[in-house]
Amino acid sequence: MKVLVSVKRVVDYNVRIQIKPDGSGVVTDGVKHSMNPFDEIAMEEAVRLKEKGKVTEIIAVTLGGAKGEETLRTALAFGADRAIHVKEEGEIQPLTAARALAAIFKKEGAQILFTGKQAIDDDANQTAQMTAALLDLPQATFASKVELDGTKAQVTREIDAGLETLEVDLPAVISADLRLNEPRYLKLPDIMKAKKKTIEAVSFADLGVEAAASLKTIKTTPPPTRSKGVMVKTVDELVSALKAKGLV
């Protein structure tokens, strides 16, 4: 079984995000980037399934500029067998990403597309769902457990009400939530092996994909700073304070 894992290069989760003075976005120059943590979880899941003998080949895919190679090398060090780099500079909207992933998924004849549930840069949480729609495939998002059984996958999902278990026919799209697994720490020999694996560069034109322009970022602003809280001594005091504010 061949699986595709999409991995995105994002500003590292430890970085203190700063907004550009003109409000056109966040500062990315000279800022540490790494693989989107949810994609790392998706990658780890694919590798574990391969180690269990359920998956035979893992292809890592990224979309974006030249630096995306670093992210793909990390994916290859995790255990992807080869990688595809959709090399396009500039902003890529979720629909564009979904179109590109769908095209690659079809071309490769993959059985599962694993993604993170969302990327921590724009938090769009759309690509997995859109890709499933474009491919007309079942989707199981926010997965906290994945079990493969021949032509089906049992996926436990984290939803507002608790956990929900779905059974989906393969091929399907699965997006990873935080508790699906804990990604491994990379080993130096695996980083060295990753250097010898192939990264194929393709463009939107090669894939026959048109970039979507359905979204326009008008302004980026920092979240409002939190005002100072009030310390209360007892539960009664808390309740009356909440009542006074009309919150309960």
Place this chain on the structure above:
Amino acid sequence: MNFSFTTDQQNIRDAILKHCSQFSPEYWLERDRDGVFPFEFSKSMADAGWLGVAMPETVGGAGLGITEAAIMMQAVAEAGGAMTAASSIHGPVFSMQPVSLFGTEEQKQRMIPPVLRGEDRICFAVTEPNIGLDTTKLKTRAEKREGGYLVNGEKIWISVAQNANKMMLLARTTPLENVKRKTDGLSLFFTDLDRTKIDVKLIHKMGRHAVDSNMLFINDLWIPEADRIGAEGDGFKIILHGLNPERILLGAEAIGIGRAAIQRAAQYARERIVFDRPIGMNQGIQHPLAKCWAQLEAANLMVMKAATLFDKGEDCGVEANAGKYLAAEFAFEACHTAMLTLGGMGYAQEYHVERLLREVLIPRTAPVSPHMILNFLAEKVLGLPKSY
């Protein structure tokens, strides 16, 4: 001139920082308090294959250069473990180079892989009491006998000897009065640390409590000929090969510690509110920290230049020495500035900067003092007469 990391180098730095995040600052503080060797950390690095970063692939290493080793060790120190973390793996990462470069094929295969796997723990026994950096005068004597050598002598400042089962030992095989040049007649051995013949005495010191430093009293230690690295009498030449890489690694580690201190200080300055505003708003806090940042990054360029030259096979003695000097001096200033930024809290152990300050004094002093580096630069670069 290229000041960017390669993809490999970036991945090594990122992977190490992530790996080291398994070991919290509290872990290192606890080791500093209980003085127990960080076995968990060194084992995790061995298991993940990091110890062989600069060793050839034929003996189980990754075949990368000193540049990559420096990037790795810098990240190890920077992640919070400082010199304790770095020194706990220095032996395998760096000290097996003589075997790799000058050992026979049999010796390489026998000696290196167990060290990289973390099964053999090594110490590096070169320095002696009473001779300082005048290495050719060292007094430990290895007398040639049938099939091997009988060794007697003393060593000092030998790290990890409390837990090591192997040691790299430099000893005089031909007495000083019988050699043409004083650098001749020393030989290098890699052999068992036989505790029935070697008394290991702990030195109580200011910092890095979890990685022991020791005096060794060697009494009639038998070393088989098969454990001699390189030709008899070539020990000094072999050791010289490792001097520049050692300065490069120590410099890189010092910068890692300095960065860690500045980061802690900046975070504290952002969060600490006094007179209704963060103390980091004051230029009296900002400027010393900004200055330290600039100094550390400039020193890092010199250290990385030295590493790049070394890996290209070019002379790097001046750069390696200047890099170690700048790195250690500026890292010391960075740790001290961080401590002043935190005020009273900087003196409290739970804020971690006092530990960094205690540990950054190691690369400031070792493997060579700032004074001796300045002597070297004055003589080699400026053409001034030797002063000692």
